[in-house]
């Protein structure tokens with residue numbers, strides 16, 4: 240379905256991003272993966288994508304805190320693979336603490352990685368998409384782009400910001416064959432969720448098991464975590480030609496969370 244396209248996926252060395260990269264590659268797209276982590280583990284994932292799906296996969300070490308490196312990541316796709324047809328802004332981090340104890344550096348870092356990086360990547364990718372009159376921008380937002388939870392001030396602010404950025408970019412690019420959408424997952428079982436359990440337990444005075452049952456899954460009427468494969472399948476659809484009229488949208492995939 241995506242043969243001949245090139246997808247750049249930020250934060251794709253783990254979790255949802257890795258599932259996106261693998262799903263796009265399975266549909267025939269060449270991919271640029273990106274993210275932090277152990278070099279040997281990243282190389283293993285990169286070469287597995289090439290050998291399993293018969294596509295080209297490059298790794299960009301761009302740090303989402305650095306606008307120049309983000310622009311270089313897009314340039315890598317354009318010069319080595321011919322284009323950046325599909326841009327997925329997915330890198331993200333979380334921190335859980337009450338506002339009055341929230342470290343200032345952590346606030347700045349979360350806004351930079353979870354929001355500003357998407358702006359810098361779009362800024363770099365949109366000219367090439369406009370020239371080709373085709374493009375797909377998919378931002379991994381969150382249910383937290385639509386509703387809040389206590390103790391996640393920076394994350395909720397960044398994700399609400401991504402919702403606004405998505406709508407603005409959709410309006411600016413609508414006549415160029417480019418769509419811009421946000422995917423809003425509920426809780427997906429990934430390292431990001433696993434790592435926040437101890438701090439949430441501390442902030443709420445609960446055991447870790449109670450956090451999983453009474454905080455995380457309590458938010459989702461289905462009482463089940465969303466899977467990374469389900470989120471990736473939605474991204475593949477948004478990248479397809481059948482989704483050309485879907486733009487500026489927030490795609491909830493949250494087991495009914497924000498319906499409550």
Ligand code: NAD
Pocket residue numbers: 249250251252253254255256273274275276301302303304329330331332352353379380381382423424425426427428429430431432
């Ligand atoms: P994850 O921790 O498994 O993956 C995060 C990725 O971002 C990793 O590849 C990491 O290396 C990368 N990253 C972090 N800081 C970076 C930096 N400075 N530069 C480059 N890459 C960096 O987490 P995940 O759960 O797969 O999260 C992916 C996205 O999905 C995030 O934007 C997150 O907010 C969003 N999300 C996750 C859930 C969930 O329940 N897991 C729910 C809603 C939204």
